[in-house]
Amino acid sequence: MFFTLIRDILKVLQSDISPKQIAFGAVLGVFFGLVPGLLMKCLIFALIMILRVNIGSAFVSSAVFALIGLCTDPIADKIGYFILNKDSLISFWTYLYNMPLAAFTKFNNTIVMGNMALSFIFFIPVYFLSTIILTYYRTHLRDRVAKWRIIKLLTASSLSYKILK
């Protein structure tokens, strides 16, 4: 599993996929990794699958941010509590709370709301950072890395790449 993940990352890095696609994938991965709750994860997963973003980068990003999330949960809890108790927003949350499906998203949970806020906060930095890194990699490092035997071995099978593309 882990090996496959590494292989896919390398394939993405070595491919000609648009950096924007990869960056958007990474951004959605942030949401996927940070925001807990099954329904929310299903929704984000559906978005990753439906939108033409890079799936590999999304899963890499989600794995990384899931680990970060373990550390940010206490902060997320405080942020979520602040947002959910904000007087000006209470009427909006109440309205949402009374909606039939919204309650299933667990938006009223402080961790969920906090992580959602954090995800939005990370949205732009992650997008730009991943674009910059990718551009830099492709310009300066891709050709050199492509010559590595391990890379050749890993990218030999292009079937999964085609599907994921």
Place this chain on the structure above:
Amino acid sequence: MKIFRWSFVIPTAAVFALACVFFVFYLDSYLTKAFISGGEMIFGAKVEVESLKTQFKSLSVNIRGIKIGDKDNEFKNLADIDNVNFGVRFIALLSKKLIIDDMTVEGIKWGTSRKDSCKLPPKKRKKSEPNEESFMAKAMEELKTKAVQEYDDFPSVKKLGEIQSQIKSFSPQSIVDMAGIRSVKTVQDSYVDLMGKYDFYNKTVNEFDIKTQIDKITALTDAVLKTNIKTASDIKILKDNLEKLNEEKKNLEKTYKDMKAVKDGLLKDAKERKNAFKDITALINQDVDNIASKLSVPSLDFKNITRILFGGIWAQRAEKVLYYMNIVRKYLPAKKTENANNTKSEENPSENKDKPQPIERSKGSDMQYKIKNKLPALFIANIKFSGTSGGEGKEGAPLSFIGTAKNISSDQKLIGQITSFEVKADDTAQFIAVTGSFDRISDIAQDIISFTIEGMPAQRLGIPESDYTPSFKNATSKISAEFILTDGDFITKAGISIDKMFYDASTKNFEGVNADLIKYVNMIWQGINSMTAQAQLSISKENGQKAGFTSDIDKQLGQRFNNILNAAVGDVKVKIKKEVEQYVDSQKLVLQAEADKYVKRIQAELDPQLKEAQKKIDEIKKLVSDKENEIKKSALSTIFQLKI
């Protein structure tokens, strides 16, 4: 740039479409199965459904041909419904809430016969028993057992037969022998007293030595007669003898007096004896009353008749209503007070209630906001239903009815309305109205079902008939009843009135039964064509179970029964009196014969002595008088001679 990944969207949409197709074709059968198994769990008997169709467009459900078996009667249906229609709210369904605004139920029938058994396999059935070990279930079981023991066998009516046979086989002679009656004892005591007196008289008579006295007097009389006055000394001798004779006469007179007193005593006792026999008649009457009071006359509590007629039916009906009330309780449970308070606070928020209340969890906190128009998991706002009292295997003209049920909900506090229903049926002959309410808003859950039935054939009540009770074939009944289940306490009250009932001995089977008994039973029921009865039953944890039955015929029947008993006891009294009188008369005759014999013997001894004594006294008087005259004459002649 293409935004969507069609390679994912298209296969996903295809899978979703396949799932929809699957639901369209198979959802109905799955729902049917779920409906049947749910129904079987609730009613503890087979539930059958002819068809169940759902329509996605209008989210409506149509169920046809529902048959719910009766767990107590495997070849009968508890309910038989032709058609059920309802639509559900889509949005609420997404929140796992079944909200039905309007439902129609048509063609409701009950108690219809079925060709196959509705029994469930043992395991399934066990699941269906609601609160099998609950206090209420135990109390109802006890009540049913009691009803079977007390009402099924007509012991009190059969007691009539026992009473009659007891009276017929009654033996006054045996009672007279045993009783030691006062009149006979008085006669015997009187006899003993009298014979004692007679013995005393006899002894007294024997003590009289009248012969010696008469001999003495005779000797003195002779001496006086022989004495001739010739000299003065003769006068002295005569005078002395006369004095002695007077003395003896006095003694004889005393003896005569004593003898006379004995004779007077005899006559007086004879007179008293007659008076004593006059009192004997009063004593005999007292004895008869005493003996009759000792006769063990059975008492018959005619409250039993009401219990016999209605006890069993009432217990069965109450048990059935309570069973369904328990089912309602099971599926419409009362909310605990804590929850109630919470819900109240949700419904009536104070100033702080707008602020969200945190509930600590392992991961973060769930903020709760004010719930606007929160709906319960199940809510059926309005059900219109119709049906008939007829159906397969049921006799009599069917009666059509219509009704409504409102606010069937899994949480009444959320909707602020109690569950209620109302059913009405009316034709020219009968009127039926049933209302019910199931209150889960109050802190103490209360279920009330009340019904009024007028003009219903009394036969339908299932009143047990016997040879000793009237026929209800042509009778009509009016019933009003109320069943209240408050928390764990069950109270029922009912008033039943029946007209046109009739007792006809010729239609009864009295083979081998005493003719008198038939006559008495006829007399008891003669002219009683209507009755009213009130039944009460309560089961509570504090007071246990209490059942009470009162009826206007209780007193009437009791009075009639007592009259019959009194008449029968009157016959027995006559027998007793005759027997006692015969016995007393025979005792009197013996006594009289003995006493007469004694008196005669004493008189036979006494009378001659009295006569002789009287004669002697008279003789002495005459002699003394003569001799005194002679003495006077002699004394005068002597004085003259001396003067001359």
